[in-house]
Structure formats: structure tokens, C-alpha cells
Amino acid sequence: MVKNFHFLNMLKQLLILAGTVAGTELYAADWSGWRDNTGSGRVIWGNGFENRTANPFRLGCYSIEPHSGLNGGGALCLTRHKPEDYFFQEITLENVAPGELYQLRLHVRGENLSQWKIMSFAGLEFKGDKDKWISGSYIGGEVEQEDFRRYTLDFTIPANAKKTNMVLFMSRGVTGKLFFDDVEVVSRGSQFTAIPLKPSTALTIRPDEKDFRFQIDPAAPAEAEAIVSVTQNGKTSDIRLGLDRRKQLTGKWPQLSPGPVDVEINVINAAGRLRLGATRFAFQKARRSPLPAGSCLIDDRGRAVVNGKPFMPVGVFTDRIDREMLRRLRDNGFNCLISYSSLQRSGEAETRRQLDLMQQYGIKAIFSLKDQPDNVTSWQIREWEGASGGLAVAVKAVSSLRNHPALLAWYICDEAVRLHVPAIQKMREVIAAADPYHPTYSLTNMWANFPYYGLTGDIAGVDPYPVKAKGKTQSIEEVTTALQAASLSSQPIWITLQAFNRGIYSERPWNAAALDRTRAPSREEMRAMCLLSVIYGAKGFLFYSYMDAAQRYEAARPGSSAAELQKLYHCAGELKRLEPFILEAESRAVPQSGPVNPTIHCRYFRLPTGEVRIVIVADNATPGKAVFRFNGTGKLISRFGLTHPLPDGSYEFSSARIDSDILESVPADDGRPAGN
Structure with missing residues (x-):
């Protein structure tokens, strides 16, 4: 036997x-005798510094400052007034072992630094018996005065180390402020999700x-x-x-x-x-049953399908809604929004009233539950309509609202750090169990962590915000980088596009001087970001944010909001014109003829009817041109006048700045000359 x-x-x-x-079924797998490398990639320590009351750095020179971090979130601020001062605090790392490879990851920027070209600012220190210092491993570099820069440091722990401490510091003799954000220590082995x-x-x-x-x-x-x-x-x-x-x-x-x-x-x-x-x-x-009215499913082409018809989200972020806002959005090509106040603390009646109002104006809700995963943000609603606890409240809200006709998707992650992915995945699972007919949408600004972030939602989101201060050579290449990274998960991508001036997030109260120190994207830059997203496969388009364009600009500089809103309306209109091509057309990248300009991108779209659109984007402010040859398209008309036909039948696109063009096919008997 x-x-x-x-x-x-x-x-x-x-x-x-x-x-x-x-598809063949086997007996249950037996892993005895196998080596297990699946712990690799786990987060040892991480903090996004969003909660001011939970600062792990207790020395007075460290503080958590809201609106100072990546994309306007919180950041850890280290301040030094006197060059002779040199204080720093150690954070002891738990569950680390000699012989394994780890990586420290962080973002750093400076403010009013007396010396800022090159400095050290972070590292690991290893200690033995009786807390005796053994060795250290440090990282430094050129610290930007305005923009965060990402740094990484790989390290292993000496065999004789009893304690490993992480340190965030400022080089000796330097005064001013250093800001740290999204600091993580992770195991470097395999985590093939x-x-x-x-x-x-x-x-x-x-x-x-x-x-x-x-x-x-x-x-x-x-x-x-x-x-x-x-x-x-x-x-x-x-x-x-x-x-x-x-x-x-x-x-x-x-x-x-x-x-x-x-x-x-x-x-x-x-x-x-x-x-x-x-x-x-x-x-x-699922049990066999008819799809309920208002359902939204993702099809095998990555499209949202609402009530059986493809749907392309074009929306905005906001912190509140009202009738005038909804009317403006409806009348200018928008069809959805994300409100940070989707879930009303007062209860279901007010929450439902907001959804009812959106339904009246034909605006869909990407309903925000981003604060409900445990230990992710400090804004979690813990009591709601008899439910207690973050996940329980989320499930109660989903169960109560899942059949509302205004609902499009559940928004469950807003720039959470890698450490929080398991908690967000758990909320994804409980929401899916409560509502099998609407997708979850997850947004990150740390796209280097794809495809891992794909665990958190059905739809991947990225939010590159490339336009920064005046006086620098501008580029929107970051949009391409973010979309290419997100594509590693092979999920549909709904991108969030920059529609704000960073000065809005640098000072309170909002003021014109802060706006003047930097700038918002121009109309051409904003349109180029939209069209670059089309080229690289986005299926949904959101703008951050309506509350900046319509409200905060107006508070900072009365009368300025109208021009900012017009940029949004222009971009939404262009996306709506392209909607059939984004949703229905076959498409392919178009190579350049002759010398290749890597800052210019092109994609060809063709509907089953034969109608063609060709989207071209220059992602850099440096003047440039590129030549393309399109076969079998017939006559093409340039929408924005940047592309012209050449005698050999090819087309030349040229731009002196970040800009874009769309070539549109027209009947042969159209009176306009090609390219005009």
C-alpha cells in the first residue's frame, strides 16, 4: 500500500x-521539493506621506507637507536652517535577511537649497552586535530645485549585520528643504504576476x-x-x-x-x-441571467460596452458637481466624470441624488471609492448606512448603487504606493462579488511598477503631467513612457491628462504670483497629449481637473477660468471627432520615410467604410519635421495645417513646437487641394 x-x-x-x-485537469499540485522565489518583489517598507498624523520620522526637522509631493500629494520635508546642523533619523527595516537583493526607491526634489548640484540624501546603514556600525550604502545625485527625480539603490545586507537602517538626510553644510516622496524598500527577486x-x-x-x-x-x-x-x-x-x-x-x-x-x-x-x-x-x-440595464462590460478589444454599445469615456476629475458644471460638460463633448465626493458621508439619499442629477444631463459616473481600502488614505469613510469598516462601507455602497443608470465604473485606486496594492486588490475582489456588471478603474503615477499595478483593477490608468515651469525645453514624451509602461499589463488604458498649472498646488491661498512662476499646458500641448494617447492605444480620456480650470484658477486670477475651460472643450471636441476611429477602426503605426525623427509619432486608422484618419504628434518643443508615405488613402486633408503633400505622393509634417495634426480622407471630387 x-x-x-x-x-x-x-x-x-x-x-x-x-x-x-x-485545459486538461490534473491532481492538485504538490510543491514539495520546489524552491520558492515568490516572496521576491514584496515591499519591506513604504510610505507615500499622505497622512500628517502618521509621520514615522519623529525628529522636528522632518514634517509631512501636503500638496508638496508628486502630482500635488503629500511629501516628507527635511528642513535645515543652519549649515552646522546635522541631524537625521534612522528607520529600522524588519523582515530583511543577508544574502538577498533589495532596492531602495524614492523621489527627491529640493527647495531653496544653498547647494544643489550634487549631494547625498539617502542610504542604508548596517549595524552588528551592540549597535556597532559595520558599513553603509548611500545614494546621491543632482537634486532638482522644482521637479522630483526618481532614484534607486540596490543593496544586499552583510552576513554579520544584526540591524539594517534606512536613512533620509541632507548633506552636511547644505541649508534649505529636501522633499521625499513614494519611498520604498522592496525585495528584488522575482514577482512575476x-x-x-x-x-x-x-x-x-x-x-x-x-x-x-x-x-x-x-x-x-x-x-x-x-x-x-x-x-x-x-x-x-x-x-x-x-x-x-x-x-x-x-x-x-x-x-x-x-x-x-x-x-x-x-x-x-x-x-x-x-x-x-x-x-x-x-x-x-455568474448565473445565467439577462444583462441589467446600465451594465458596462469590457470587450475583447478593450472597449467599454454600455448597454451593448461601445462607449469611449471623455471626462474630468472634480471635487463637487452642480447643474451648471454638468450642463457645460454635456454641451462640450464630455460624457463622464470622477468626483472625489462620490460617496456622501451623509448617506445613500444624498449620494443617489448626485447620481440622479448626473443622469439628467447624460453624464456617467466613475464612482470614487479610492479611500475605502484599509490603511491607504486618511479619508476613509468607516460608517455608512449601517455598515462599519472601510471594505464593508464599500460593499454596502456598491450593493446599493450598482443598478443606477448613471454608473459607469468604480474608481478604487488614486496614486497608491506599491505597498498598498494587496489592499486594493482585496477591495477589487469584494466590489466584483457585489457588482459583476461594472469594471474597476485604478490610477497610478508610478508606472514603472507595471504590470504589477494591473492587479488592482480591470482598467489601468496613468496620469503623466509633463508640462512644468517656464524657461525649460518642454516635452510630452512622458505621456508615451507612461502608456508604454501601462501596456505591459495588456489591459485597457484610460489616461488622465494634465489640465492644470502646478502653481495651483504650491501655495495657499491660490494666487496669481504662484501661477506665474510656472504654467499650464497650452491648447496645442493639451491636444498633442490627447492625440499621443490615441496613438499609443488609450481607450478612455480624463482631464485633471475641472476644479482647477473652473474654480481654482478663478480664485487665483479672476476672469482666467474661461480660457482654461476652452482648452478642455477643444480637446474633448477633437476626441469626439475621432471616436469612431478609436473604437471601430483597424490601426497601425506608420514608419517615417527617410531620416527618422524620434520626437514625431504617427498612427493610421481605417474604418470598414474605407474612411481614414492619420494622427501625427510632435512631442518636443524643438522644431522638427518628418515624412510619411500612406498607400491607398486617396486625398488627405490636414486639419491643423501642419502637414503638406510632396510631389512624390508622400506627406511632410513639420512643427516648431509641441503640436499635432490629423489627416482626414475626403472624396476625390472634394474641391480642396490635398493637405489643406
Whole structure:
């Protein structure tokens, strides 16, 4: 009997290691004898410095300053008035071990620094018995006086170290202020996550859905494979799958009944018997029933589909709503918004009244629950309509409002640090269980962490804000960088675009002098950011923010808001003109003919009717030109006059600044000459 047991166990291992046809069910995987590298990538310590009452740095020279960090959030400020002062505090790191590779990640900027070209500002110090200093590892560089710069430092811990301390400091003799934001220490090994692509919405397996698809981190090694473990009602089916060239895995669900389904995806190196990453999700198998009115599902092309029709979000961020605002948005091409006050503390009646008002004006709600994950922000609503606790309140709100016709999606992450991803993923799961008919949307300004951030929502969001102070060569290349990073998760992307002057966030009360020290994007820059997002595949477009353009500008400089709002209206109008092409057209990148200008980008869109649009963007303020050849398009008309036909049939785009153009196909008998 014992011999038979060992034989069966060995046979089971051979089945798992030898591989099976996709969709074949196996015995439960046995990980005995495998090396586990899945703890790699975990956050050892992290802080985004949003909560002033929870400052881990207790010395008086450290303070948490709101509106001083990345994108207007909080930051840790280290202040020194006298050059002879030299104080700093150590933060002891827990759960670290000698021999493992770690990385310190942080963003730093300066203000009124007496010396700012090169300095040291962060590091690790290792101590042995009796707190004796062993060694240190430090990082420094050129500190910008206005803009944050990201720094990283890889380190290992000496074998004889008993304590590892992180230090944030200012070089000796320097006075002024240093600001630190999004400081993290992470384990550097493998954390090859799996992002659900199918099912695409609310972690819900539809009744007729037979297949699943996951995006594995594209950085996974070529020999990587995966074992998908599907558990329901105590029964587990293990399915071993290879990865395709995109590092995606596709398989078939085992027989499932309606209800909860737990899924674990282990990325493996079978030959080395090594687990490279483990991702767990709580899915739901849906019962067969008609789609409710107002449902929003993500289709296999990454489009939002509302009531059976493709929908392209064009919206704004705001902190409150009123009739005049909704009328302006409706009349100028917008169809949705995110209000930070979506969930009213007073209860369901007032929350529902806001949604009713939006419905009257045809504006959809991307409903904000971003403060409800535990330990993420200090604005969590903990009591609401009889529910207690952040997640319980979120579930109560979702259950109460999920059938409202104004609802488009749930907004559950707003620039949270990597440390908070597990908490946001948990909220994603409980929201999906409560509402299987609306997606979750998650936004980050730390796109270097994709595809990991894809765990937090059905729709990925990034918010590059590239336009900064006057007097510098401007570039919107950051928009491309953010979108390319987000694309690593292969999810639909709804981008947030800059529609504000950073001076709004530098001083209180709002004032004209602060606005004059920097600037907002011009109309051409804002349009170029929109069209660059179209080129790189965004399916939704949000502007941050209406409250800046309409309210804060007006408070700082009376009479200025009208011009800022016109920029928003112009961009929304151009996006609406392109909507059929973004949602329905086949598209491809267009290479340049002749010398390549890397600052100019181009994409071709063609509808089934044959109608064509070609979008071209210059992402840099340096004057430049590029030549493109388009085959089979017929006559093309330049919308903004920056592209002209050449005698050989090609087209030349030229720009003296950040700008954009759209070429539109027209009938051959159209009286206008090509390019005009």
C-alpha cells in the first residue's frame, strides 16, 4: 500500500512536470521539493506621506507637507536652517535577511537649497552586535530645485549585520528643504504576476465563457510556464500551460457551478523546480441571467460596452458637481466624470441624488471609492448606512448603487504606493462579488511598477503631467513612457491628462504670483497629449481637473477660468471627432520615410467604410519635421495645417513646437487641394 502511494505521488509529479494539453485537469499540485522565489518583489517598507498624523520620522526637522509631493500629494520635508546642523533619523527595516537583493526607491526634489548640484540624501546603514556600525550604502545625485527625480539603490545586507537602517538626510553644510516622496524598500527577486484579461470585467466568469487568459509579466524568463489552480467547493484542478510570445497564457475552465471560484497562478521554471511568482484571485462564476440595464462590460478589444454599445469615456476629475458644471460638460463633448465626493458621508439619499442629477444631463459616473481600502488614505469613510469598516462601507455602497443608470465604473485606486496594492486588490475582489456588471478603474503615477499595478483593477490608468515651469525645453514624451509602461499589463488604458498649472498646488491661498512662476499646458500641448494617447492605444480620456480650470484658477486670477475651460472643450471636441476611429477602426503605426525623427509619432486608422484618419504628434518643443508615405488613402486633408503633400505622393509634417495634426480622407471630387 505504501509503495502504491509513493508510485502515485511520483506519477502525479511527472504529469505536472511533463506538461499537458491546455485545459486538461490534473491532481492538485504538490510543491514539495520546489524552491520558492515568490516572496521576491514584496515591499519591506513604504510610505507615500499622505497622512500628517502618521509621520514615522519623529525628529522636528522632518514634517509631512501636503500638496508638496508628486502630482500635488503629500511629501516628507527635511528642513535645515543652519549649515552646522546635522541631524537625521534612522528607520529600522524588519523582515530583511543577508544574502538577498533589495532596492531602495524614492523621489527627491529640493527647495531653496544653498547647494544643489550634487549631494547625498539617502542610504542604508548596517549595524552588528551592540549597535556597532559595520558599513553603509548611500545614494546621491543632482537634486532638482522644482521637479522630483526618481532614484534607486540596490543593496544586499552583510552576513554579520544584526540591524539594517534606512536613512533620509541632507548633506552636511547644505541649508534649505529636501522633499521625499513614494519611498520604498522592496525585495528584488522575482514577482512575476498574472493579470486577468479574460474574464475582462469584475473578475466574473460569464455563463458561456469557456476560456481564460492571463498576462504574465513580460519580464518572465523564456523558459517560464504556469500552473493554474482552480478551486471550487473544495475541489482543485491544476492546469499546466506554456506562455505565448506575448507572455500570455490561455486555457479552458474546468466544470464550474455558479458561485465563488478561487484561482492561483504559479509561474514556474520546471527544469529548475523553481516557483517564480504566485498570484491569487477570488473570481465569481455568474448565473445565467439577462444583462441589467446600465451594465458596462469590457470587450475583447478593450472597449467599454454600455448597454451593448461601445462607449469611449471623455471626462474630468472634480471635487463637487452642480447643474451648471454638468450642463457645460454635456454641451462640450464630455460624457463622464470622477468626483472625489462620490460617496456622501451623509448617506445613500444624498449620494443617489448626485447620481440622479448626473443622469439628467447624460453624464456617467466613475464612482470614487479610492479611500475605502484599509490603511491607504486618511479619508476613509468607516460608517455608512449601517455598515462599519472601510471594505464593508464599500460593499454596502456598491450593493446599493450598482443598478443606477448613471454608473459607469468604480474608481478604487488614486496614486497608491506599491505597498498598498494587496489592499486594493482585496477591495477589487469584494466590489466584483457585489457588482459583476461594472469594471474597476485604478490610477497610478508610478508606472514603472507595471504590470504589477494591473492587479488592482480591470482598467489601468496613468496620469503623466509633463508640462512644468517656464524657461525649460518642454516635452510630452512622458505621456508615451507612461502608456508604454501601462501596456505591459495588456489591459485597457484610460489616461488622465494634465489640465492644470502646478502653481495651483504650491501655495495657499491660490494666487496669481504662484501661477506665474510656472504654467499650464497650452491648447496645442493639451491636444498633442490627447492625440499621443490615441496613438499609443488609450481607450478612455480624463482631464485633471475641472476644479482647477473652473474654480481654482478663478480664485487665483479672476476672469482666467474661461480660457482654461476652452482648452478642455477643444480637446474633448477633437476626441469626439475621432471616436469612431478609436473604437471601430483597424490601426497601425506608420514608419517615417527617410531620416527618422524620434520626437514625431504617427498612427493610421481605417474604418470598414474605407474612411481614414492619420494622427501625427510632435512631442518636443524643438522644431522638427518628418515624412510619411500612406498607400491607398486617396486625398488627405490636414486639419491643423501642419502637414503638406510632396510631389512624390508622400506627406511632410513639420512643427516648431509641441503640436499635432490629423489627416482626414475626403472624396476625390472634394474641391480642396490635398493637405489643406
